[in-house]
Amino acid sequence: MNTLVRWVSAINVLHRQAGHPPPGATTDVKNVLASARRLNSEVPRRMQPVFLRELRRALGLIDMNTHPAAIRGHRDWAILVLGFAGGFQRSELAALTFGDIQLGDPLGIRLWIRTARTVQMGRTASKLLPFGKSPDTCPACALLRWTRLLHYIRDRKLIEVEVFLLGVSLSKHICREPQLELQTFDQKSPVLRSLRRGGHVQDTRISDDVVNDVVKLRLKAAGMDPKRYGAHSLRSGFIAEALRGGHPYRAIMLQTDHISSVALDHGQRDSHSYRNPVLDLGV
Incomplete structure (x- = not known):
């Protein structure tokens, strides 16, 4: 059912961009979807959001x-x-x-998004990785620690890599240091790469499923039920935390690249940023 709804939403967007009325807004289509929901009335399965405190717990392990x-x-x-x-x-x-990484923004590192969806829609999008407050959760530092390690692995012997790793500190920022190693990578080469046993880094990019597997594995290690979490938990966690912090929908959508605010309604419920009136009924 969720897949069908996404298809209708995508068709609506393409029609609007072409200057045509969205077919999903017609009474016939709405009635068909309503009937399908009644026939398929099970509770939709949604991954739980990962909140910052939970993310920190997983990172700490x-x-x-x-x-x-x-x-x-x-x-x-x-x-x-x-x-x-x-x-x-x-x-x-x-x-x-590596070609998607843009330095020079005073607020952080900008990453350009070039997926099938953005290409198909003839648009570009970018996300800001801010210079964070805490070195351990600073997004810019997390990216640069990994790219610096990739550069070191490529040019050094194993014993030198081991010494380099022993010297890595999560208590200080590296995001404002010169990042000359970024210029040495092929701009078309992937940032997040596949790994083999023994820490052998491949030249191929990770698959979408690897993101999901990493989330489940690291949260399980932190004592959370992996069946309740997945790759989308990171995205929904950001939305929930942003709404909890009082940020408007539009500002959040600029970072997530959501076209519709409907998905953020789920984040509003997850954020617990409002008080449910049932709590004030005196029952």
Whole structure:
């Protein structure tokens, strides 16, 4: 049912952009969808959002200093923090290349999104990775720690990589330091890469499923039920936290690249930023 609704929404968007009335707004289509909902009336399954406190708990259990676990640790750390702070879809994360990284913004690092959806719609979108307050959850630092490690792995011997990892500190920012190593990568090469056993980094990008697997694995290690969480939990967690902080829908949609605010309504409920009137009924 959810897939059908998404298809109708996508068709509506394309029609509006072409200057035509959206077919999904007609009475016939609405009646068909209403009938389908009645026939398929089970409760929709939604992944739970990951809130910042839960994200911190999961990050705190990742080995960032011991080879080879720390290789996977740095990549997974980047997936979790970028996915949360950027409100990314899993496909957007997996598709990132070095050519999508733009430095020079006084507020942080900007990542350009070039997925099938944005290309098909003839538009570009970008997300800001801010220079965060805390080094451990700073999105810019999470990205740059990983890219710096990629650069080091490519040019150094194993013992040098091990020493480098031992010296990694999560208590200081690196996001405002010169990032000359970024210029040494092929601009078409993937940022988030597949790994083999032993911490061997591949030249291929991760799949969308890897993002989902990383979220489940790291949250399970932190004592959370992996069946309740997935890749979308990072995106919905960002939305819920932003709404809890009082940010308007429009500002949130600029980061998540949502076309419609309907999806943010779920985040409003998840954020618990309003008081349910039933609590005041005296029952």
